Amino acid sequence: MMQSSQNRMGGVSPQISTLAMYMLALPGLALVATGCGGSACSGSERGSAEGDQENEPSTTTDLKANAAEDSAKSPGASPADLPMGLLLAYSQFEIKDGKPTAKPKAARLEMLHRSGGQWSSEVLEDADSNVFHKAMVLSSPQGSPGLLTLGGSKAAVKLWARANGKWSAKTLWTESFGGRFDRMRDAELGDVLGRGTPQIVVGTHDQGVVATLEHSAGTWTVTELDRTPNTFIHEIELGDLDGDGKQEIYATPSEPNRLDAKAQSGQVVRYVPASQRGTAKKTAIRTVVADLGNRHAKEIFVGDVDGDKKDELYVVVEGRTEKSESGARRVVEPVEIRRYEADTDPKQGAVIATIEGDSMMRFLTAGDVDGDKKRELVAASFSQGLWLLRPGSNASGEWGKELIDRESGGFEHASLLTDLDQDGTDELYVASDQHGELRRYTWTSGRSRREVIHKRDIPRAMMTWNIMPVPAALVK
Numbered sequence: 001m002m003q004s005s006q007n008r009m010g011g012v013s014p015q016i017s018t019l020a021m022y023m024l025a026l027p028g029l030a031l032v033a034t035g036c037g038g039s040a041c042s043g044s045e046r047g048s049a050e051g052d053q054e055n056e057p058s059t060t061t062d063l064k065a066n067a068a069e070d071s072a073k074s075p076g077a078s079p080a081d082l083p084m085g086l087l088l089a090y091s092q093f094e095i096k097d098g099k100p101t102a103k104p105k106a107a108r109l110e111m112l113h114r115s116g117g118q119w120s121s122e123v124l125e126d127a128d129s130n131v132f133h134k135a136m137v138l139s140s141p142q143g144s145p146g147l148l149t150l151g152g153s154k155a156a157v158k159l160w161a162r163a164n165g166k167w168s169a170k171t172l173w174t175e176s177f178g179g180r181f182d183r184m185r186d187a188e189l190g191d192v193l194g195r196g197t198p199q200i201v202v203g204t205h206d207q208g209v210v211a212t213l214e215h216s217a218g219t220w221t222v223t224e225l226d227r228t229p230n231t232f233i234h235e236i237e238l239g240d241l242d243g244d245g246k247q248e249i250y251a252t253p254s255e256p257n258r259l260d261a262k263a264q265s266g267q268v269v270r271y272v273p274a275s276q277r278g279t280a281k282k283t284a285i286r287t288v289v290a291d292l293g294n295r296h297a298k299e300i301f302v303g304d305v306d307g308d309k310k311d312e313l314y315v316v317v318e319g320r321t322e323k324s325e326s327g328a329r330r331v332v333e334p335v336e337i338r339r340y341e342a343d344t345d346p347k348q349g350a351v352i353a354t355i356e357g358d359s360m361m362r363f364l365t366a367g368d369v370d371g372d373k374k375r376e377l378v379a380a381s382f383s384q385g386l387w388l389l390r391p392g393s394n395a396s397g398e399w400g401k402e403l404i405d406r407e408s409g410g411f412e413h414a415s416l417l418t419d420l421d422q423d424g425t426d427e428l429y430v431a432s433d434q435h436g437e438l439r440r441y442t443w444t445s446g447r448s449r450r451e452v453i454h455k456r457d458i459p460r461a462m463m464t465w466n467i468m469p470v471p472a473a474l475v476k
């Protein structure tokens, strides 16, 4: 049984505004989403239980022993107790006559953890904003970990801490950028400035602002690395492609989102902060690393997936659709995943996978699903399901591609490979917003198993924007 408690923060009513923009895209596009077409489904086994009732509460804290015992009962089943939980960032919408409207409610965060064989969640809402795009753990400079949230409309970066059972926030950065939309859209943590402690690197809508937030002497200093009118930054990634031991910043500027998806031009750019080069002349040196022409990317991943000890950049290039005379929209150029190394020509990214029939893909996550110490990528497309991608001997050639689950989808389709039970193998967590379910996938003997771990009655009452791991002790 789910337990939940609720804290409502802030005092400003949510405005009907920017989320309508997101929602506008939904009704028409949702028609494209297809269910599992019988034989078209993957061969995955289906775990049927919500939560997992098979496992008795544990009496020992030896998680590895628990995991082994549990998996002997049912391979891949969730252990009764998990040392890590999940942070789920949402927007939510008012319900009228049992149906979701386009009117956004307060930004919502759910903190999910599992103990005694039960998944439990706690809800935190912030009426200052109408969406949390992401929430993640940030260890404060004083050492105590808190929860960092990225809010949209109003744009706010907040750090939450719990005292005497109540969550409260300190606003690290809020700004009206001067355009039509104000959103903190994505952030990553890393020591990009070479200070010895991590900074927060943030991407925003709609004035193309990319900024670092640096803590020193009790205050947070915001430094803008870039600003371009009428520009959305969809994602930030950090990594060291050039192998000098210092992380660069990668961001995805594009024209504002369009509903017709005919063409939306974008790039992936790299910022090397001046402090990495020992110059104070400019805040950062900006380079275009992927030139996507009349297409754009909302999702990128930077990391070493192929195991050569060097990071590379993966860019999910959104597809293009066109309307036929009958008014039906069809995909003329499907989603592609392109790979870039440090010296790849910006126009010559290597296509490692194509997702036929889809024009949108907003999540790419890396991890080791089978415990062979080699990493895979999981790609979550809007309407064509979840895909497992494995590099071959040539990491810039076409990768192995395997359907995990056709019956999984959503506008964002937030997904995360992470090892909550800490047994050395990653599980896959996916928010299938089309079904209003959070699902967990594990692999046994090459086959995936699906288990629903959290669900809501009205799927479209919420959109899941991000999933991140969190130590369970922080959210219990």
Ligand SMILES: [Ca+2]
Residues within 6 Å of the ligand: 239, 240, 241, 242, 243, 244, 245, 246, 247, 248
């Ligand atoms: Ca570097």
Ligand SMILES: [Ca+2]
Residues within 6 Å of the ligand: 303, 304, 305, 306, 307, 308, 309, 310, 311, 312
């Ligand atoms: Ca690599």
Ligand SMILES: [Ca+2]
Residues within 6 Å of the ligand: 367, 368, 369, 370, 371, 372, 373, 374, 375, 376
């Ligand atoms: Ca693997």
Ligand SMILES: [Ca+2]
Residues within 6 Å of the ligand: 418, 419, 420, 421, 422, 423, 424, 425, 426, 427
């Ligand atoms: Ca695991």
